[in-house]
Amino acid sequence: MSAALRSGRRFTGYRVAGAIAAVLLALVMAWQVYELFDGDDFTRPVVQWGVPQDGAELSGVLAGEALAARTRLQRDRFNSGPAPDADAPSLAYGDELFIVTAPLDDGAVLTGAWARPDEAAAEVARPSDRVIGISSLPYVNADLFERPFARDWRVGIADVATHLGAIAIVGFSFLLALMLAVRGRVPILHGHSDRPRVKRFGLLERMVHWMTAVSFIVLALTGIVIAYGETLIAPFSRVALGDIGWLSAWAHMMFFPSFALGVLVMAVMWTLRNLPERRDLTWLARGGGFFTDADDSPPAHKFNPGQKLVFWSAVLGGLIMVGTGVTLMFPYYWLDLGGMSWAMLTHAVIGVLLIAIFIGHIYIGTVGMEGAFWAMWGGDVDRNWAEEHHKLWVRDLEQGANRSPAE
Ligand code: HEM
Structure with missing residues (x-):
């Protein structure tokens, strides 16, 4: 049986789940597009x-x-x-x-x-x-926030950033679900190998990764409660929104130091291996070889361009989120009202983009690609997986060149 046929048969359950998820996500996205244009997000004060x-x-x-x-x-x-x-x-x-x-x-x-x-x-x-x-506006001095700039900012936050943010998150999840339904899971084309597994990430690398990942997930979920609690929780229970909202506001601040530390250590450990190379363009042009089961995926070193994108999003996006986040924790210490407004809008927009990107990362690290998860869990990968996705890295390992601290 051909490798392609084998992979198609093996992952039917994943494809059905992907199709169901795609339909549900399409409905949510249609609702968000409607909400973006219906113009009733908040009472506009006179x-x-x-x-x-x-x-x-x-x-x-x-x-x-x-x-x-x-x-x-x-x-x-x-x-x-x-x-x-x-x-x-x-x-x-x-x-x-x-x-x-x-x-x-x-x-x-x-x-x-x-x-x-x-x-x-x-x-x-x-x-x-x-x-x-x-x-x-019915509270003391609230009209200060109705100055022309502040009004534009409020519309920016309430209409554009909130709904486009939801569309970015839901839309990207929809595309991933569609990919799972149509293409299926990216298989290890030659099946599991009998040869010894290949060491990919050391203990320190995995600990730092999971500390950053858990922190990011808590920050993302609590950020979603802060931004979308009124839509997602209030219809079920306002009391629950009060409690969950209160907890979220605290947790959102408690988990930022571990996230910031994780991003910093990742930057130190992995920057050199994530610098762009000319060959990355070929990899990107061929979609990483993810869309076919042809046996000639484009060569990559330890990190392919998709992973480089994830890395730089974590490092640069993380830096912006920490910078704007700390600014929001200390209002008016170093920025005036206009500056604070921009800090909040930037925090919201980059935040939803990062959530969308990391949904993609979590997808490919779990259901999207056979064998990927173990790289970050146990620290080693199947030999065939390594050769199919990171040919140049395996070649370097064999030649004993460019060893990373993990190897
Ligand atoms: C449940 C959540 C997550 C899972 C299952 C997961 C899984 C993985 C896996 C399997 C790898 C190794 C891929 C390889 O072999 O090259 C990896 C790498 C990495 N992860 Fe995660 N991850 C998660 C969340 C996160 C989060 C939230 C962040 C950052 C905020 C993050 C940042 C990174 C980075 C920078 C790398 C190295 C570059 C790359 O391989 O893309 N991960 N992750």
């Missing part, structure tokens, strides 16, 4: 720019609109806040608008009070950065 503080031109209609919206938002906030058992805000909760009309009699005081920051907020938003107006 903000009227440029209303003078002396109140001369403050129209009752305009202020009335802002107040009505403010009442709606206050109710929304109460409905969706983390503590549903808390007392309802006294003046602004219920089906009717209970807000009193009295403040409208003295619009100047009202507008002035909303526009004036308290001491802490004043430090963040220096007067020259502020725009005077009326905001419908």
Whole structure:
């Protein structure tokens, strides 16, 4: 029986699972694409720019609109806040608008009070950065976050980054599931070898890998709760969202030191072997030989270009995540409000990209490729696997050249 036929027959179960996963993921992706364009992600507060503080031109209609919206938002906030058992805000909760009309009699005081920051907020938003107006946001000085730049940023986070992030993660998982369904698992073409296994990673390398991997997975899952908890958990239980959200916020900070340390040690151990080479282009052009069962996969040293991509994503992406993450832990210590906003957006965007990339890495290291997992678990690999995927590395080993500390 040909090797290709053998591999096709051996992994039918994986292909069926891949097909089912692909259908489910396609449905989730369609939902996210719909959500991206439906424009109902958050209540947009009414903000009227440029209303003078002396109140001369403050129209009752305009202020009335802002107040009505403010009442709606206050109710929304109460409905969706983390503590549903808390007392309802006294003046602004219920089906009717209970807000009193009295403040409208003295619009100047009202507008002035909303526009004036308290001491802490004043430090963040220096007067020259502020725009005077009326905001419908129902908490003190929240209107500071409705400045034009901050508004763009909020739309960036809520609409673009959140939904495109979900589409990136789900879409990439969909492609992997489709690949599993259509192509099946990448087999060891010549089957398991009788020759001695080949040592691939030493104990230190494996310990560092798994410390970094566990840290990353905790950071990714807790980050997903922070970014998507409202969509994924709240519909089932708001109490659960409160508890899981609280735990996630803490765990997200507790696991960053081990992640940062792991990435640093990986950089020291593996940078030299991950430098780009001209032959990487050939490997990439041929898709690593992963898409056919032909017996001539493109040659690679210890790390092929796909693995180099994983390595550099971990090192450079990790560096950006740690840098922006520490910045978010110490708000306003070295960045102003504009800088903090960029730090948060960068953290979110690079975070979802890394999650998508590492879903691909975990796929290929487990179900995607026969024999790969053992390289990082027991530390050695089947001889045929090594020859099929890393010809040049095996050749170097045989010639005793370019030994790594693991060998
Ligand atoms: C359950 C999760 C994971 C599994 C099963 C897994 C599996 C593996 C395997 C089998 C290898 C060795 C591949 C080879 O023989 O060359 C490997 C390498 C590597 N892993 Fe992971 N890994 C996981 C998570 C992670 C995470 C979260 C990171 C980083 C944040 C990471 C970073 C790396 C790097 C940089 C390498 C070396 C380059 C490469 O081979 O791609 N891994 N992993």
